[in-house]
Amino acid sequence: MTVEAHKETLDFQAEVSQVLNLVIRSLYSNKEIFLRELVSNASDAAEKLRFEALTDEALFEDDPELRVRVTLDKEAGTVTISDNGIGMSRQEVAETIGTIASSGTRKFFEAMSGDQTKDSELIGQFGVGFYSAFIVADKVTLLTRRAGLGQEHGVRWESDGEGSFTIENVDKATRGTDVVLHLREDEKDFIESYRLRSIISKFSDHITIPVEMEKEHYGEDEEKPETAEFERVNKGTALWMRNRSDISEEEYHEFYKHVSHDFENPLTHVHNKVEGNNEYTALLYIPQRAPFDLWDRDQKHGVKLFVRRVFIMDEADKLMPRYLRFVKGVVDSDDLPLNVSREILQHNRKIDTIRQANVKRIMSALEKLAESDKEKYQTFWDEFGKVMKEGPAEDYANRDRIAGLLRFATTHNETDEQNVSLVDYVSRMQEGQDKIYYITADSPAAARFSPHLEVLKKKGVEVLLLSDRVDEWLVTSLTEFDGKQLQSVAKGALDLGELEDKEEKESSEKQSEEHKELLQRMQDVLGEAVKEIRVSQRLTDSPACLVVEEHDMSANLARVLKSVGQDAPQTKPIMEINAEHPLVERLEGEQDGDKFGDLTKVLFDQAQLAEGGQLDDPAAFVRRLNSLMLKLTAG
Ligand code: ADP
Ligand code: MG
Numbered sequence: 001m002t003v004e005a006h007k008e009t010l011d012f013q014a015e016v017s018q019v020l021n022l023v024i025r026s027l028y029s030n031k032e033i034f035l036r037e038l039v040s041n042a043s044d045a046a047e048k049l050r051f052e053a054l055t056d057e058a059l060f061e062d063d064p065e066l067r068v069r070v071t072l073d074k075e076a077g078t079v080t081i082s083d084n085g086i087g088m089s090r091q092e093v094a095e096t097i098g099t100i101a102s103s104g105t106r107k108f109f110e111a112m113s114g115d116q117t118k119d120s121e122l123i124g125q126f127g128v129g130f131y132s133a134f135i136v137a138d139k140v141t142l143l144t145r146r147a148g149l150g151q152e153h154g155v156r157w158e159s160d161g162e163g164s165f166t167i168e169n170v171d172k173a174t175r176g177t178d179v180v181l182h183l184r185e186d187e188k189d190f191i192e193s194y195r196l197r198s199i200i201s202k203f204s205d206h207i208t209i210p211v212e213m214e215k216e217h218y219g220e221d222e223e224k225p226e227t228a229e230f231e232r233v234n235k236g237t238a239l240w241m242r243n244r245s246d247i248s249e250e251e252y253h254e255f256y257k258h259v260s261h262d263f264e265n266p267l268t269h270v271h272n273k274v275e276g277n278n279e280y281t282a283l284l285y286i287p288q289r290a291p292f293d294l295w296d297r298d299q300k301h302g303v304k305l306f307v308r309r310v311f312i313m314d315e316a317d318k319l320m321p322r323y324l325r326f327v328k329g330v331v332d333s334d335d336l337p338l339n340v341s342r343e344i345l346q347h348n349r350k351i352d353t354i355r356q357a358n359v360k361r362i363m364s365a366l367e368k369l370a371e372s373d374k375e376k377y378q379t380f381w382d383e384f385g386k387v388m389k390e391g392p393a394e395d396y397a398n399r400d401r402i403a404g405l406l407r408f409a410t411t412h413n414e415t416d417e418q419n420v421s422l423v424d425y426v427s428r429m430q431e432g433q434d435k436i437y438y439i440t441a442d443s444p445a446a447a448r449f450s451p452h453l454e455v456l457k458k459k460g461v462e463v464l465l466l467s468d469r470v471d472e473w474l475v476t477s478l479t480e481f482d483g484k485q486l487q488s489v490a491k492g493a494l495d496l497g498e499l500e501d502k503e504e505k506e507s508s509e510k511q512s513e514e515h516k517e518l519l520q521r522m523q524d525v526l527g528e529a530v531k532e533i534r535v536s537q538r539l540t541d542s543p544a545c546l547v548v549e550e551h552d553m554s555a556n557l558a559r560v561l562k563s564v565g566q567d568a569p570q571t572k573p574i575m576e577i578n579a580e581h582p583l584v585e586r587l588e589g590e591q592d593g594d595k596f597g598d599l600t601k602v603l604f605d606q607a608q609l610a611e612g613g614q615l616d617d618p619a620a621f622v623r624r625l626n627s628l629m630l631k632l633t634a635g
Contacts, residue, residue, distance in 0.1 A: 017162070043209040155168070323395065
């Protein structure tokens, strides 16, 4: 067969070279992992083939024994990792090797601090497995051919990792991928069979596909054959099938790195075998750090589904709800059919049961962690809290349990760290307090210093400070906890119930009556901009604030929606004024209509600014403020 070579030399994406350099530098102290990563890719490729071949046996060609081989060539100075897995087409090579696809790239660079130690921790989260080859190699050649007899040519990719790579079509008789590492001068001592064997045992023992090396030792009566014979190096019993008591912590960790493509150890794991009429094993891990694609809609690698040890698919959303999408691991079912398709998974009772049980297991693991190791739990919360907050809306049935795991910043703490549970909050509720108060804003500072909190601060009532975007979403579904209603301090009339004594209640009614005329004059100035103006029960220090009606969309949510280009209904705010504030007293005495108008508008604009809003006409605000200041300085 003649093949048109089509040799191209292409530049790496600019970012790839940078990532490469960082990988080499930061993983240098742990060089051996290059083999783990390449064997892991090879075994993934073999598992993909095994799965695709369930419906298309021809993919096996004449070679159904899947395996990974590690060979070495002392003279050439190379180590080669080959598999007879699914292989790649030219387009797949160009897309996956040489570009770092996914929006993860940009986020990765945003997260990079320039501090090498910190950045090298980030690397692990980023799925740079293949590039780890360049830790030990100064040239990498990849030869691959997609499985299936119709595939007319293979592909050769080569790079020195310095900024460009070549790609061309070649003949390749066998399917699968060979990755040839031309070792750097000072890394040649990796070309030793015993060394490679020990690395494979250390990192890849649990891989179910055989990882083979050339047989070297023959008995006295045996003759070394002409063509190389291979023997299996890894034990290959699926780790999750073994008894918990026989698995070391280190083995759990190595397996985690293989399934999750993470370089760090997990935070914790749960491992269960379930018997009965839906038999399966679940080994689930909670990572230490959020991956870069946590917010990616089409993020991959979650919980893998196996059926009787055969890999079926990466299908996080069927085995875990979206708000637990950070969970990694495997579920291996004894009862599902091998040819299970995505469609079947959608409506499969057994899968539903497994998924519900998985949720319960993760909940228990998190509850235990929160109980036994607050610091570790905090690590978890800081990384995954925002995702967990999607839980109450998505998983109504488990709402109370999820609520117990949530952590918040509150006015009780000096810092904005999210570390207060609702149980803590309830335990600190004041005599006569029957609600859990919260405020939503677009930054921790805007929440903490919002005028809406003033009276609650004075009364020593704790308020949850919600400033993650997802919080608005959270409070629409989490409306109560432990029988106590969650109440926004920026909505409705702020009925403080028994927190207010009789005298305070009376005085507020009296005040509205007393200032009727002022309220009317202000309403005339502001017109359509406000729904109503009333005397506030919320304020102690600020002259005014804006609130919305109990069932209206919060101003913060309207801003969030606008910022992502969505329509938000125009909700007119209610303006509340603090009748005891000197500025308001001054306003009440103002007879000059122009001055009254200016001052009223400035108070309204200020109230918008104080809650993090934007003015429709900032220039007019500045003009009015300046004219007031001039009058002030003029004495
Ligand atoms: P990850 O394994 O996390 O996806 P890698 O950098 O290790 O990231 O690999 C990138 C991609 O390259 C893989 O997802 C796969 O599509 C492809 N790939 C790498 N090695 C092989 C292989 N031996 N056979 C087939 N595809 C491979
Ligand atoms: Mg990989």
